[in-house]
Ligand SMILES: NC(=O)C1=CN([C@@H]2O[C@H](COP(=O)(O)OP(=O)(O)OC[C@H]3O[C@@H](n4cnc5c(N)ncnc54)[C@H](O)[C@@H]3O)[C@@H](O)[C@H]2O)C=CC1
């Protein structure tokens with residue numbers, strides 16, 4: 001077993017190198033001029049370089065600022081580029097203008113759709129999102145058109161947290177309702193008796209940048225703060241006197257709930273009829289994250305049923321919401337029009353952060369907040385493509401197996417290969433494992449440029465190990481193994497003898513396969529989704545599970561059973577093309593010999 005260190009690469013097109021600085025005024029076409037080059041002796045200097053041909057170094061680039069941006073940011077951009085501030089453009093006007101622009105800066109109010117990239121005619125090189133969430137930018141289209149997307153992930157954290165606290169206090173004391181009542185000529189002191197915050201339990205769901213700042217402030221108000229975030233560090237929480245608890249405990253014990261998780265497939269409508277039913281009667285809810293994490297119709301029902309006493313919302317599934325929205329009009333709901341990031345200070349900070357990122361990207365410097373994939377030389381991608389896919393899917397599987405409150409901190413990746421350690425560049429693989437580990441649990445987009453930066457920022461330590469095996473060097477890799485240490489798992493069968501969550505995979509006939517879960521050998525192609533079941537090995541179980549899925553017309557692509565010994569513990573891996581219903585999954589769990597199961601989305 002050899003320890004993996006930064007190798008000297010053999011493929012000259014693969015590594016990244018620094019380049020001479022470009023003159024401050026130039027114009028480049030990403031398609032023609034973006035390229036990765038290598039310096040085999042200095043691989044550790046991981047810089048993405050955009051090179052410009054001499055012919056393209058001519059006039060100042062043009063930056064279109066489509067939504068209001070702080071002055072300090074505008075000044076920074078003007079030192080380098082022509083700035084066109086055109087606010088409130090219609091989608092058609094944006095498409096017309098964009099072909100004359102090298103960069104575009106937006107906030108959450110502008111849809112940067114595929115049509116925008118198509119209309120750009122190859123000139124648009126950078127889109128800057130002056131804020132965190134980039135759900136308004138079509139990332140796939142940006143990447144296809146060779147356009148880098150950057151955001152400003154930190155400058156509005158405090159503003160969002162302060163707005164959360166403002167909403168919390170305003171809601172508890174009926175500030176908005178009382179204000180409207182007085183302006184209507186009334187004096188209703190009895191109607192607007194509020195509730196106190198001190199001594200009450202606040203559950204922060206999503207203990208990231210904003211969530212932890214809200215927690216810190218709520219502690220200062222004398223609240224008892226608990227938090228739920230399956231991926232946050234318990235040490236970080238403890239340091240500010242916050243206890244990390246399960247989702248169930250958080251929602252069932254809280255007097256107030258504040259939402260701070262990103263909108264992902266897993267958090268979409270996370271608060272719904274079922275979860276509202278488990279809450280303490282009279283709970284109060286604040287949302288400055290994304291509207292989509294709440295089922296808004298269910299919230300109206302919970303308000304009407306008296307389960308939720310009050311809600312304070314800054315964000316909505318549809319923005320702006322319909323004027324006659326029951327939620328917005330509800331007497332016990334306080335609303336603001338997505339103002340979380342809207343302070344003078346945050347907007348100046350965001351403007352500077354995004355201006356530096358956009359100008360830097362136009363100059364060809366490394367963009368630490370790049371959110372879409374940079375171009376990778378075609379020959380490297382062709383060879384590594386199935387392994388890249390395997391790497392991301394192993395990361396996704398592994399993180400979905402994590403449970404408990406101890407946080408995702410230490411991940412070990414082992415690559416078994418017959419190639420010499422200096423003849424296999426694993427950066428792209430590591431980046432994709434990082435992407436698989438982080439994207440399902442955050443609003444961050446991970447790529448080759450920002451993977452290490454993102455992992456480091458989240459306190460995630462990824463160590464790599466090379467295992468040299470006999471075999472043909474034609475094949476770059478025999479297997480990839482991902483282990484997550486010091487965490488609990490929602491599927492005990494995934495824990496290896498040494499106590500880590502362990503998944504291993506191989507590429508077979510060009511298709512990624514899962515070949516090991518914990519100590520169990522399995523073999524299931526990583527397409528569609530996977531159900532893992534742990535059972536006592538005995539005849540008939542495959543048939544029972546297969547028929548439950550068959551009754552629902554769920555197509556099984558692969559099925560494989562790995563066992564320690566006949567009639568002992570076994571793990572069954574089932575590849576499914578479609579998502580089984582909750583009912584089917586429950587019925588699988590009820591098959592007597594099945595001790596535990598988990599459904600994993602790829
Ligand atoms: N209203 C506004 O104007 C603003 C809204 N936001 C939104 O606030 C949200 C949080 O932003 P940041 O704190 O900067 O992001 P972050 O990435 O630092 O934190 C998000 C946290 O949510 C956690 N998480 C992921 N899945 C979860 C789950 N299923 N249950 C509980 N926690 C989960 C992650 O582990 C992470 O710690 C984002 O959606 C962002 O777009 C941010 C700034 C301003």
Ligand SMILES: O=C(O)C(=O)COP(=O)(O)O
Pocket residue numbers: 107108109130131132133134156338339340341342
């Ligand atoms: O940064 C974010 O995610 C926000 O939600 C802020 O959006 P805004 O820039 O104010 O349109």
